[in-house]
Amino acid sequence: MSSGELSDAEFLRAVETVNYPGKFGHLSHLRLAWLCLRAHGFEGGLERIRAMVLNFATTLGATDKFHETMTRAWAESMQAALDATPDLDTFEGFLAAHPRLLDVRLLGRHYRKETLDSPAAKAGWVPPDLEPLPSRRQASR
Known part of the structure; x- marks a missing residue:
């Protein structure tokens, strides 16, 4: 089974238990x-994303890969997109409406490499x- 064939619940369980099929890349x-911010x-x-990514990295012996600023900056960008299109209820529809999020270099528009x-x-x-x-609504849902 590929990661794209997992239901949202199966996807979250696979990440939580570090049984994710394949590479946990940008799209993952x-x-x-998307799942954590919507829920x-x-x-x-953001706290849930941090905890899950840190657990995943720790279990794989790669805690040095966790990056707080990148994690929050991506969450901020995702939340702004969610706020702009709150009625999109599929991940695929969300990405189609916000294709810039697929650009792994997106944060380079906001941060110097250094x-x-x-x-x-x-x-x-x-x-x-x-x-x-991008601006996001300041109040939590």
Whole structure:
């Protein structure tokens, strides 16, 4: 079974139990964010994303891959897109409406490479230093 054939519940369970079929790449991260943010709002969703990605990385012995600024910046971008199109109820429809999210270099519009590569950005939240992230509603759902 490929990751695209998993239901949302199966996908979340596979990530939680680190039994994800195949590579957990950009599209998988986007799907995780989409599910968590829709279910828990921004703050709760961000915490859930952090916990799941850290658990996944820790279990695989790759804790050094977790990057706080990238995690939050992607969550901010995803939440802004969710806020703009709240009635889209499929991940595929969401991506079709927001194809820019598929660009793995998207954060390069908002951050200098040196900023994202810094230990401070990896360990904690660093705001954009080129262009602000898309606006999201400030209230959690």
